[in-house]
Amino acid sequence: MPKDATAPAPRPMRADARRNYNRVVAAAETVIAEHGAEASLEEIARHAGVGSATLHRHFPTRQALLEAVFKSRVEALCAKAHDLLSDPDPGTALVTWLRAVGAHAVANRGLGASLMRGARHGGPTLGNTCHTMIVNAGDELLARARQANAVRPEASIVQLLKLVSAIALATEEEPDGPTQADQLLDLALDGVRLHRTSRPHK
Amino acid sequence: MPKDATAPAPRPMRADARRNYNRVVAAAETVIAEHGAEASLEEIARHAGVGSATLHRHFPTRQALLEAVFKSRVEALCAKAHDLLSDPDPGTALVTWLRAVGAHAVANRGLGASLMRGARHGGPTLGNTCHTMIVNAGDELLARARQANAVRPEASIVQLLKLVSAIALATEEEPDGPTQADQLLDLALDGVRLHRTSRPHK
DNA sequence: GCGATAACCGGAGGGCCACCCCAGTTATGG
DNA sequence: CCATAACTGGGGTGGCCCTCCGGTTATCGC
Numbered sequence: 324m325p326k327d328a329t330a331p332a333p334r335p336m337r338a339d340a341r342r343n344y345n346r347v348v349a350a351a352e353t354v355i356a357e358h359g360a361e362a363s364l365e366e367i368a369r370h371a372g373v374g375s376a377t378l379h380r381h382f383p384t385r386q387a388l389l390e391a392v393f394k395s396r397v398e399a400l401c402a403k404a405h406d407l408l409s410d411p412d413p414g415t416a417l418v419t420w421l422r423a424v425g426a427h428a429v430a431n432r433g434l435g436a437s438l439m440r441g442a443r444h445g446g447p448t449l450g451n452t453c454h455t456m457i458v459n460a461g462d463e464l465l466a467r468a469r470q471a472n473a474v475r476p477e478a479s480i481v482q483l484l485k486l487v488s489a490i491a492l493a494t495e496e497e498p499d500g501p502t503q504a505d506q507l508l509d510l511a512l513d514g515v516r517l518h519r520t521s522r523p524h525k
Numbered sequence: 526m527p528k529d530a531t532a533p534a535p536r537p538m539r540a541d542a543r544r545n546y547n548r549v550v551a552a553a554e555t556v557i558a559e560h561g562a563e564a565s566l567e568e569i570a571r572h573a574g575v576g577s578a579t580l581h582r583h584f585p586t587r588q589a590l591l592e593a594v595f596k597s598r599v600e601a602l603c604a605k606a607h608d609l610l611s612d613p614d615p616g617t618a619l620v621t622w623l624r625a626v627g628a629h630a631v632a633n634r635g636l637g638a639s640l641m642r643g644a645r646h647g648g649p650t651l652g653n654t655c656h657t658m659i660v661n662a663g664d665e666l667l668a669r670a671r672q673a674n675a676v677r678p679e680a681s682i683v684q685l686l687k688l689v690s691a692i693a694l695a696t697e698e699e700p701d702g703p704t705q706a707d708q709l710l711d712l713a714l715d716g717v718r719l720h721r722t723s724r725p726h727k
Numbered sequence: 728g729c730g731a732t733a734a735c736c737g738g739a740g741g742g743c744c745a746c747c748c749c750a751g752t753t754a755t756g757g
Numbered sequence: 758c759c760a761t762a763a764c765t766g767g768g769g770t771g772g773c774c775c776t777c778c779g780g781t782t783a784t785c786g787c
Contacts, residue, residue, distance in 0.1 A: 337754060340764060365744065374766035379746060478712055485695050486709050493691035507688050510680055511713040539783055542735060567773065576737030581775060729787085736781070744773080752765070757758100 344381050346371040351392050359495075360389060360433020390453050393434050396427055397453045404460035414473025417464045418512050421487050422505075424457070428491030429504045436492055457484060486511055546583050548573045553594050561697070562591060562635020592655050595636050598629055599655045606662035616675025619666045620714050623689050624707075626659070630693030631706045637693035659686060688713055 336344075350371035354362045364385065368378040382388035403423055410416035428434045461480045468474045490511065494504040538546075552573035556564045566587065570580040584590035605625055612618035630637035663682045670676045692713065696706040 337763065339754070343765085363744065364746090368766095375745080376747075376766055377764080380764080383746095385745090475712070477708075482705070482709055482712065485705070486692070486713060489691035489695035489709075490688070492694065493687050503684070503687070506679075507684055507691075510677070510684065511688060539734060541783070545736080565773065566775090570737095577774080578737055578776075579735080582735080587774095730785105731787105732783105732785085734781105734783080736779105738778095738780105740777085741775090742773105744771105746770085746772105748769080749767100750765105751767105752763105754763080755761090757760090 340381075343371070343373055343377055347373060347378055347381060347388070348391050351388055355389075355392060355433055356431070360436055364388075389433065393431060393453055396431060396434065397456050400424055400427060401456055401460040404464055408463060408467065412473075413464075413468040413471040417461075417468040417474065420461065420464055421483060421512060422508055424461075424484065425487045425491050425504055425508050426501070428488060429495055429501050432495050434491070436488070542583075545573070545575055545579055549575060549580050549583060549590070550593050553590055557591075557594060557635055558633070562638050566590075591635065595633065595655055598633060598636065599658055602626055602629060603658055603662040606666055610665060610669065614675075615666075615670040615673040619663075619670040619676065622663065622666055623685060623714060624710055626663075626686065627689045627693050627706055627710050628703070630690060631697055631703050634697050637690040637697065 347367065350373075351362075351367045354367045354370055358366075364378060365375050367388075368375045371378070378388075382391065400420075400423060404420050407416040407420050410419075458480055461484060465474065465478075465480045465483070469476055487508065490504055490507045494500040494507065497503055549569065552575075553564075553569045556569045556572055560568075566580060567577050569590075570577045573580070580590075584593065602622075602625060606622050609618040609622050612621075660682055663686060667676065667680075667682045667685070671678055689710065692706055692709045696702040696709065699705060
């Protein structure tokens with residue numbers, strides 16, 4: 324089965340089409356890493372050796388292209404979430420995963436914004452697959468943590484992800500982005516957890 | 526050549542110039558409230574009944590325009606910070622103020638982004654007056670709270686403001702933005718405070 | 728009150744970009 | 758091997774940001 328996202332390709336997509344598709348994704352990857360998520364689509368097309376029309380045909384919206392670029396990373400994060408489900412400490416597992424999400428969002432410029440944008444346009448049409456994948460993966464972790472009384476029960480996974488994305492969005496394209504993001508996450512996520520013991524003097 | 530952003534005009538600025546200046550600021554206010562901080566400058570000029578050149582002459586950069594638009598609100602926030610300095614509970618005062626900052630940032634689309642952008646371009650040249658004003662005002666509140674052991678000592682005011690701005694940025698242009706922002710702030714700011722007593726079972 | 732002058736105004740134009748249309752080209756199935 | 762359907766990319770449109778330049782107007786010294 325072709326690795327097509329949502330359509331079970333009735334036509335298996337012509338060879339050159341798939342070739343150009345891959346070229347565009349590769350070019351987008353490098354250009355976005357260089358210039359951020361607001362990079363010029365034409366520059367991506369140029370860098371891929373492809374006309375702008377081709378790019379727009381394969382990816383009718385910028386969001387669609389971002390989804391394709393970040394798909395592998397999102398899948399990795401979902402896999403990590405699955406692994407962490409067997410962690411002995413549900414609360415720490417959740418926080419660890421959220422930090423990983425934040426780290427990825429900071430490292431891959433624009434991922435954070437991409438994840439957030441997914442929430443809008445409620446329609447399940449397209450463009451929000453990254454968002455839903457992450458939400459589903461994280462929801463299991465949160466449910467387990469909540470069951471163990473390790474987190475504030477009123478926090479939803481959407482809120483938590485939005486918080487993480489916001490921090491990533493705010494610190495990306497800063498000189499010391501990763502450091503700042505880490506500190507901010509430390510501050511913010513600490514408020515999410517429930518510390519039944521009195522807080523250590525640290 | 527006096528680069529006056531706020532300078533006390535050696536030449537008192539011609540009457541029509543000031544008139545157009547005010548018109549542009551007023552137009553920007555409404556257009557930004559409608560379309561966000563990324564609104565088209567030409568549309569602002571159009572809405573003000575003014576050529577685009579006039580807009581660019583008065584405000585050489587978008588940031589300069591945003592500064593002018595948000596100046597009054599920022600001043601109000603600084604005044605509020607000053608008032609809260611006499612609040613009996615330093616920790617609560619700080620959190621109250623940060624929530625107020627967040628509320629303003631959400632209400633006035635683009636203010637959050639504007640506040641953050643100020644941090645960059647380290648130069649004290651221009652465009653970061655809003656940022657420095659807010660930072661200075663908040664720093665006093667934070668210092669007092671820290672002295673009272675009411676907050677985690679490693680949190681800096683820049684970090685806290687960045688956190689608040691990030692949340693505002695993430696929730697603005699959402700249908701239920703203010704509500705979400707409030708919940709997220711609740712989550713995030715709780716991690717900032719130091720609860721010397723063991724946390725209530727709540 | 729009245730020119731001279733300096734400041735101000737806004738339309739025109741250049742460069743860049745997202746997006747669409749259409750004729751040429753190429754892979755694919757009978 | 759060829760008919761056909763799908764894919765391609767150059768060119769066009771409209772929008773944006775920003776700058777230059779000739780015309781206009783407020784302001785100051787007389």
